[in-house]
Amino acid sequence: MKLLLVCGGQSTEHSVSRMSCTNIRKKIDDTRYEVTVLGIDQEGTWYHLDDEVKDYASDNWLNNAKEVKEIFEFLRSFDVIFPVLHGMYGEDGTIQGLFEMAGVPYVGCRVNDSANAMDKVITKKLIDAAGIKQVPSLYVKKRFDDEFVIVNDDTTEEKDIVKKVMDTFGVPCFIKASRSGSSVGCYKVNKEEDILPKLKEAGQYDRKILIEKSINATELECAVLGNDDIISSRVGQILPHGEFYTFESKYEDEESATCIPARVDQSIQDTIRKEAVRAFKAIDGHGLARCDFFLDKDTGDLYLNELNTLPGFTNISMYPQLMEDFGISQEELINRLIALALER
Incomplete structure (x- = not known):
């Protein structure tokens, strides 16, 4: 099966995308897939990356890369696409629309659910309609x-x-x-x-x-996987070094940490797992998402914060860690995500 990984992109999360793609590429079963990696630089130019490049987060990621000019023809030469793109133009439905027009199956949420989850204002309206509590x-x-x-x-x-x-x-x-x-x-x-x-x-x-x-909150996360029959992982907890979980806390501060399972009552974890599935259904999600929650330390109230439909896949990212804890290795997770893409 011919599999295309897409990384980089023009969003503020360009560097995270390249780190995620490096990790995913290492976990792919090469006996099962014929893998090609496509990189999009921050100016929006598309490149077929050289097979000898293994670390897409490095400065030499575009060494010997070949620019792709006939994009539709290039995309249509693959059986399935795994967009390892975070943020604008990758997680917001735009590139998903391109894949739909090219007629190629792809991993993750479709156009509308991607766009809805990316836009926090729209997400608030959909989640409110589902009766799930959110921060004012x-x-x-x-x-x-x-x-x-x-x-x-x-x-x-x-x-x-x-x-x-x-x-x-x-x-x-x-x-x-x-x-x-x-x-x-x-x-x-x-x-x-x-x-x-x-x-x-x-x-x-x-x-x-x-x-x-602003609430005095414990930050909790749950991973969901599926199209129609959705499973949810155990709950993980963010232990940020600082006031809140910034970009630097996530990817640069070694004193920030995560723990699985979360250090909260089991009843709260059970509620989060159910609410994560409900929230994913509320945006009409497909494939995968990481659902983030706040637990108010002062009142005990639980709030949905947001859904991430293409969560990080770096070696420290919570989504693959939660799935591994659930018993799904990263290799098997990739296989399942591709199967879900082909199922639709």
């Missing part, structure tokens, strides 16, 4: 005249953002670019006067921004 939040839009406005549930707009935030839940709060991942474009705001400056910083990553109430 406000939606801010950066208009095309560069003015920031609050968008209410009835679509009316308000200009006094600071007053709205302070009246609704105050500070501290979090400001998040709606369609960014790995905590890029995410800021904790502790003072009222910092709301607008941080809002403008988040606006560099997206025109849609979420402002959320």
